[in-house]
Amino acid sequence: MEGFDALGNVCAAVSIASRGEMGLAFLRLPALYRSDQTLSMFLLETERLLFREYQRGDLEDYCALEADAEVRRYIGGAPRPREVAVRKFRNGLKHAARKLALRATIFKANGRYIGYSGLYPNFRPGGSVPGEAALAFCLAREYWGRGLATEAGRAFVSWGFEELRLKRIVAIAEVGNAASIRVLEKLGFVCIATENGARSFYKFELVGAASGADS
Numbered sequence: 282m283e284g285f286d287a288l289g290n291v292c293a294a295v296s297i298a299s300r301g302e303m304g305l306a307f308l309r310l311p312a313l314y315r316s317d318q319t320l321s322m323f324l325l326e327t328e329r330l331l332f333r334e335y336q337r338g339d340l341e342d343y344c345a346l347e348a349d350a351e352v353r354r355y356i357g358g359a360p361r362p363r364e365v366a367v368r369k370f371r372n373g374l375k376h377a378a379r380k381l382a383l384r385a386t387i388f389k390a391n392g393r394y395i396g397y398s399g400l401y402p403n404f405r406p407g408g409s410v411p412g413e414a415a416l417a418f419c420l421a422r423e424y425w426g427r428g429l430a431t432e433a434g435r436a437f438v439s440w441g442f443e444e445l446r447l448k449r450i451v452a453i454a455e456v457g458n459a460a461s462i463r464v465l466e467k468l469g470f471v472c473i474a475t476e477n478g479a480r481s482f483y484k485f486e487l488v489g490a491a492s493g494a495d496s
């Protein structure tokens with residue numbers, strides 16, 4: 282089963298099992314909630330990364346990311362045509378202020394947009410699962426292999442459990458997407474199912490420490 286974030290990308294959904302070293306994964310959280318539970322502005326930061334709401338000016342970088350066949354290999358399988366990417370981007374902007382939405386991911390050393398990461402609702406038929414979210418990350422190729430997805434994932438897992446009090450975070454990785462699977466493993470995610478089809482997917486979960494046996 283595929284989860285789709287606000288920008289229409291395939292994502293990972295997880296139920297989190299232990300928080301262990303997740304502790305100081307993010308450095309600050311100056312986000313404020315409005316009465317409708319959306320954020321007045323989302324900002325989360327790690328040592329090397331800044332996560333913020335999408336802005337109109339991210340369009341070209343987003344389209345470039347979506348046009349890269351290697352980036353899209355395990356998320357959709359083909360480059361996303363510009364007109365489709367533009368539509369997804371504009372639709373995503375409408376949901377940018379939601380509490381659960383993928384965030385523009387900025388490499389602090391050069392201030393560049395390098396992709397997206399974050400938590401989005403764990404969608405099910407009939408609505409999203411309360412107390413749960415799905416984790417996803419997607420970075421431009423030149424930033425792969427530096428531990429950045431792990432750094433981003435760790436921050437959002439901590440934020441999800443500690444700030445949002447989530448009970449479970451889920452994730453999906455296509456069979457063969459070794460880097461994504463490895464990142465999820467490093468974050469403590471556990472594979473709970475395999476979904477076989479024309480494209481096959483592993484389903485992962487991480488359960489929050491606050492979730493007791495009665496939850």
Ligand SMILES: CC(C)(COP(=O)(O)OP(=O)(O)OC[C@H]1O[C@@H](n2cnc3c(N)ncnc32)[C@H](O)[C@@H]1OP(=O)(O)O)[C@@H](O)C(=O)NCCC(=O)NCCS
Nearest residue numbers: 292293418419420425426427428429430431459460461463
């Ligand atoms: C998946 C992705 C986010 C990983 O980002 P990243 O910043 O390179 O990840 P990290 O550096 O934090 O960790 C990658 C891990 O996978 C390992 N890895 C990478 N390629 C691998 C491969 N082909 N086989 C086995 N392990 C591999 C790395 O060695 C590293 O593990 P290590 O720290 O134990 O050495 C990035 O490749 C990407 O954006 N891919 C395109 C989008 C995508 O597939 N997103 C995931 C679906 S939601």
